[in-house]
Amino acid sequence: MDKNNKAHTGKAWKVGRHFDTDQILPSQYMLFPTIEEMAKHALEGIRPDFIPNVRRGDLLVGDENFGCGSSREQAPRVLKYIGIETVIAKSFASIFFRNAINIGLPVIVLPDAVDRIREGDRIEISFEKGVITNKTQGETYTFPPFPEFLMGIIKVGGLLQYAKSRS
Numbered sequence: 001m002d003k004n005n006k007a008h009t010g011k012a013w014k015v016g017r018h019f020d021t022d023q024i025l026p027s028q029y030m031l032f033p034t035i036e037e038m039a040k041h042a043l044e045g046i047r048p049d050f051i052p053n054v055r056r057g058d059l060l061v062g063d064e065n066f067g068c069g070s071s072r073e074q075a076p077r078v079l080k081y082i083g084i085e086t087v088i089a090k091s092f093a094s095i096f097f098r099n100a101i102n103i104g105l106p107v108i109v110l111p112d113a114v115d116r117i118r119e120g121d122r123i124e125i126s127f128e129k130g131v132i133t134n135k136t137q138g139e140t141y142t143f144p145p146f147p148e149f150l151m152g153i154i155k156v157g158g159l160l161q162y163a164k165s166r167s
Contacts, residue, residue: 001039002158003130006009007124007125007126007131007133008057008085008086008124008125008126008127009122009124009125010055010056010057010058010059010085010086010122010123010137011057011058011059011060011120011121011122011123012056012058012059012061012117012118012119012120012121013047013050013058013060013061013119014060014062014117014118014119015043015047015060015061015062015063016062016063016087017045017062017063017064017065017099018063018064018065018068019062019063019065019066019067019068020067020069020070021067021068021069021070021071021072021096022045022069022070023043023045023046024042024067024075024076024078024079025038025041025042025072025074025075025078026045027053029041030072030074035074035077035078035081036081036148038074038078038145039051039078039081039082042078042079042082044081051082054082054083054084055083056082056083056085057083057085058083058084058085059085059086059087059088059123059125060086060087060088060114061087061088061089061113061117062087062088062089062090062112062114063089063090063114064066064089064090064091065091065092065093066087066089066090066091066092066093066096067087067092067095067096067097067099067100068093068096069093070136071095071096071099072099073102073103074094074098075099076099076100076103076105077099077103079105079107080103080104082166083138084105085106085125085148086105086106086107086108086125087100087107087108087120088105088106088107088108088109088113088114088117088132089107089108089109089110089112089114090109090111090114091111092107092109092111095117101150101153101154101157101159102153102158102159102160103157103158103159104153104154104155104156104157104158104159104161105154106125106127106146107156108125108132108143109143110132110141110143112141113132113134113141113143116134116137116139116141117134118136118137120136121134121136121137122134122135123135127144127145127146127151127154128145128146128151130142130143130144130153131136131143132145135149154164
């Protein structure tokens, strides 16, 4: 995310309902010693085209219960590492939601946008204004703007860095 409060633009990758942490990063790769090695296998079981084609700044658009399953912090960490800028979903598993915020990965609950955004659409997001613009379809969706403290956590890269910056 741009640390200067500018809008962010990326390509939408769509995934389905109950998209669990094992689909984000299969458990056998949790044993790899680095996030870099783990990241090579993100979404490989359901989207083999993902890693070769995802670009820094892209975003995931999920349906209901995104990030359910095991409470693995590696799942949102891998998404952030490969450059996923934001996850938009109808709802999130609570542990995934907390883990994402804790590592500085923005997550947005916005059911109407999920239904309207298509795979490959170019999406622009302003977290401070609470506006998502679908550049491909010429549509705008609104959400409650992120509060200042949450933007602070995201801008510095996570809760740990935020706490360090405040001490």
